[in-house]
Amino acid sequence: FFFPISSGNPDETVARDVAGNEIKKEEFVKTRKPGTHELVQGPKGDPHYLIISEDGELRPYSLDAVCTHLGCVVPWEAGENQFICHCHGSHYDSTGKVVRGPAPLPLALAHVDVNENGDIVLKTWKEKDFRTESDPWWK
Numbered sequence: 001f002f003f004p005i006s007s008g009n010p011d012e013t014v015a016r017d018v019a020g021n022e023i024k025k026e027e028f029v030k031t032r033k034p035g036t037h038e039l040v041q042g043p044k045g046d047p048h049y050l051i052i053s054e055d056g057e058l059r060p061y062s063l064d065a066v067c068t069h070l071g072c073v074v075p076w077e078a079g080e081n082q083f084i085c086h087c088h089g090s091h092y093d094s095t096g097k098v099v100r101g102p103a104p105l106p107l108a109l110a111h112v113d114v115n116e117n118g119d120i121v122l123k124t125w126k127e128k129d130f131r132t133e134s135d136p137w138w139k
């Protein structure tokens with residue numbers, strides 16, 4: 001479904017759609033509704049969520065959709081306002097923080113930025129995890 005494409009800089013990955021095309025920020029934001037949680041190909045080829053906030057802005061971080069329990073891709077459940085893993089029932093809030101196990105850790109973060117071509121890029125999150133105040137477990 002997703003296939004990895006190298007960008008040269010290991011700390012920076014151009015977000016790509018299922019067809020492998022770069023995603024232009026302006027078009028993405030203009031054509032999505034507030035509350036959108038869309039899977040794109042991100043760092044390490046992992047599916048990442050790009051999120052349009054209720055104010056219509058692209059959230060400045062993405063969430064790695066790979067469950068921290070045993071690696072299933074976690075769907076966004078809009079009605080519950082949570083990510084709920086169908087494999088073993090872990091719940092994560094809208095920031096990716098665990099609210100119910102067995103998942104042991106929050107969903108991995110990446111910074112969302114734009115390159116000179118207007119493409120959305122995901123950058124390695126090396127700072128403290130704002131949800132747990134801990135160093136990032138995914139570094």
Ligand code: FES
Nearest residue numbers: 067069070085088
């Ligand atoms: Fe998600 Fe087990 S893989 S809860």
